[in-house]
Amino acid sequence: MKNLLDHKNNYTLLKAIPEEYLLESLHHQTMKIVPYSKDQVIHFEGDLCACAELILSGQVVVERIDESGNLMTIATLLPDDILGGNLVFSKNPHYPMTVTAKTETTLLVLKKELLFDLCSSNTTFLRLFLEYISDHAMHLGDRIKHYVNRTIRESLMAYLKNEYVLQGSNKILLRTSKKALAERIGVQRTSLSRELQKMKNDGLIDYDGTSITLLNHL
Structure with a gap:
């Protein structure tokens, strides 16, 4: 008291x-x-x-x-x-x-x-x-509007755009684990990993365990 x-x-x-x-x-x-x-x-x-x-x-x-x-x-x-x-x-x-x-x-x-x-x-x-x-x-x-009816890629792109503005760099340092990021956008950890790999294959990003680098401005 x-x-x-x-x-x-x-x-x-x-x-x-x-x-x-x-x-x-x-x-x-x-x-x-x-x-x-x-x-x-x-x-x-x-x-x-x-x-x-x-x-x-x-x-x-x-x-x-x-x-x-x-x-x-x-x-x-x-x-x-x-x-x-x-x-x-x-x-x-x-x-x-x-x-x-x-x-x-x-x-x-x-x-x-x-x-x-x-x-x-x-x-x-x-x-x-x-x-x-x-x-x-x-x-x-x-x-709620941010996530409802969005694809995984759209949710990820919105997240990365926001972090790009906040961090001022194409290399987005992950301030949470990928599991926490998956929960944030409402998907399973494996679904997030698959979409990250697809975005890498499409030449949009590169990533490692601690960061995601934007190869093109999303």
Whole structure:
């Protein structure tokens, strides 16, 4: 509890909450700190969303399994991000995808009633909360559109174009494993490897274990 109070200004939403309010909420457990171990499922698809959860530490992934059984990582959430903020006040408050702790993770759980009270009585908190869920909804929508109905090559090309802009080089250094990259674009590891080989044979790329080099601007 003391650690949370010492670091409350590291979190956008908590900055707007007085320390006395935090203490009282933690004491009455309308707000509580919950740890999760690496790879532990936080919410299964279809679970009821009764709280909003602020990520205090760790990394959380939002995933879905497509009709072919491929695991697709839709979004990666980090400290200061919120789970369930766009669902908790919905008429159908159920998680549409699985949420998993990618690393050891700690969440601050805010019960629906507490969240409503904060939004009603604290205009600064309300503005910050609405800004976050609006921006996050747009980001999640963009990620879903990014992958739906795309071929493996189209998804790979989109990924490489983005990394080319970020890294400023034709040689794209892989910041994740090929297994993680396959999950990100929603395909099996073997399918990714086959498509990489096809793209190499077509003279588009060259690659090794740590990088992909663009031979033509994609």
